[in-house]
Amino acid sequence: MxxxxxxxxxxxxxxxxxxxxxxxxxxxxxxxxxxxxxxxxxxxxxxxxxxxxxxxxxxxxxxxxxxxxxxxxxxxxxxxxxxxxxxxxxxxxxxxxxxxxxxxxxxxxxxxxxxxxxxxxxxxxxxxxxxxxxxxxxxxxxxxxxxxxxxxxxxxxxxxxxxxxxxxxxxxxxxxxxxxxxxxxxxxxxxxxxxxxxxxxxxxxxxxxxxxxxxxxxxxxxLAVSSAHDPSEAVVVRSYEDSHTNTDQLDRLVEALGIQSAPVRMDSQAKYAVVAAGAADLLLRFRSSNRQYDAAKIWDHAAGALIVQEAGGCVTDLHGKPLDFSAGRTLARNEGLLASNRHLHGAALAGLRAIAEDRG
Missing domain, CATH: 3.30.540.10 (Fructose-1,6-Bisphosphatase, subunit A, domain 1)
Structure with missing residues (x-):
């Protein structure tokens, strides 16, 4: 009807x-x-x-x-x-x-x-x-x-x-x-x-x-996210500019998860689009190591995050906390970003914790 x-x-x-x-x-x-x-x-x-x-x-x-x-x-x-x-x-x-x-x-x-x-x-x-x-x-x-x-x-x-x-x-x-x-x-x-x-x-x-x-x-x-369950086969998308992320932490996570292919560089919330469409499995944003940290702006994530979630994916910060859009013009209560096809979210968070423990 x-x-x-x-x-x-x-x-x-x-x-x-x-x-x-x-x-x-x-x-x-x-x-x-x-x-x-x-x-x-x-x-x-x-x-x-x-x-x-x-x-x-x-x-x-x-x-x-x-x-x-x-x-x-x-x-x-x-x-x-x-x-x-x-x-x-x-x-x-x-x-x-x-x-x-x-x-x-x-x-x-x-x-x-x-x-x-x-x-x-x-x-x-x-x-x-x-x-x-x-x-x-x-x-x-x-x-x-x-x-x-x-x-x-x-x-x-x-x-x-x-x-x-x-x-x-x-x-x-x-x-x-x-x-x-x-x-x-x-x-x-x-x-x-x-x-x-x-x-x-x-x-x-x-x-x-x-x-x-x-x-x-x-x-x-x-739209529907991918059904990939094996971290080693995951397609990762990341910021095009090195200055927008922490390449060292990203490389460590890729190694920890045994991911075989190099992350795909891409500008903008088009990264969310490819995850929502099932063409990529993981999207990561780390605090940049090359410039003073500013909390992410809400307009950089609001639309894309909802699209991934409604396509069956999962979006949190790097600690597994939901993105908080009630803190003003920035995501001041969140650090970094992890968007996934949901199946790989737990593995990615575990890898992030392992990296943090190694640094500590």
């Missing part, structure tokens, strides 16, 4: 390997689901437009990470659209308008205005500042969290990146959507693609995780 939420969203949803149709009972989230999917595709169009026009001039934030026209344009897009669709909702996002507001980057402001004026011809600098700074909200009982371009270095170099949007209610992620424009997901396989031919992934708590082609894709297929 066709579900009412199914009719409201207008998306065709397919079951895979006996997993039931989605959504099963989403009347309480159908407006948010519809909004998130539409926003995700519009954000992907903005990113592709920036890429196509080669508007890739970058600024450098205080933490030395790059930020592009696409980061600001997509956050402005979210700031305006969320305010229009859900006026009482808070947006907690990565960027602020300070870098473009102070006049130090007039070329970037001009580029952002040009991109957004294609959607809203009335766009002005002041409106951009307002829309971007709506993302500086303080987390409350209900809020959206956004990483407009997760994996900015990957975006710039032509590798993986994602736009990640999640809805958090009373400390729990209820809805997550990822666009992975350079990653095609299909039945346990993840293929690198170009030209915005990638995937959109969606999850709602308790209702499963699903993916569809980013371009004109309305048939959503259920």
């Amino acid at each position: 066709e579900n009412e939420s199914h009719r409201q969203t207008g998306y065709e949803l397919q079951s895979v390997a006996g997993i039931p149709f989605f959504p099963m009972n989403l009347d309480h989230l159908s407006p948010e689901l519809d909004f998130a999917l539409k926003f995700a595709r519009q954000a992907a169009d903005v990113a592709f437009q920036v890429e196509r026009d080669m508007v890739l001039s970058t600024l450098t934030k205080d933490d030395r990470s790059p930020v592009t026209t696409a980061d600001f344009a997509i956050q402005a897009l979210a700031g305006r659209l969320i305010h229009e669709a859900f006026p009482g909702d808070i947006l907690v996002a990565e960027e602020s308008a300070a870098m473009i507001k102070d006049g130090k980057a007039p070329a970037s402001l001009e580029e952002i205005t040009k991109v957004l004026a294609r959607i809203w011809p009335e766009t002005t600098a002041d409106k951009i500042f307002e829309w971007v700074d709506r993302g500086t909200g303080v987390p409350g009982d209900r809020f959206w969290t956004l990483d407009p371009i997760d994996g900015t270095k990957g975006f710039i170099r032509g590798d993986q990146y994602a736009t990640a949007l999640a809805l958090v209610v009373k400390g729990e992620v209820q809805l997550g959507v990822l666009t992975c424009p350079r990653l095609a997901i299909e039945r346990g396989k993840a293929t690198v693609v170009r030209g915005n031919e990638g995937s959109v992934l969606i999850a709602c708590r308790g209702q499963g995780a699903w993916s569809a082609p980013l371009k004109n894709g309305t048939a959503f297929a259920a």
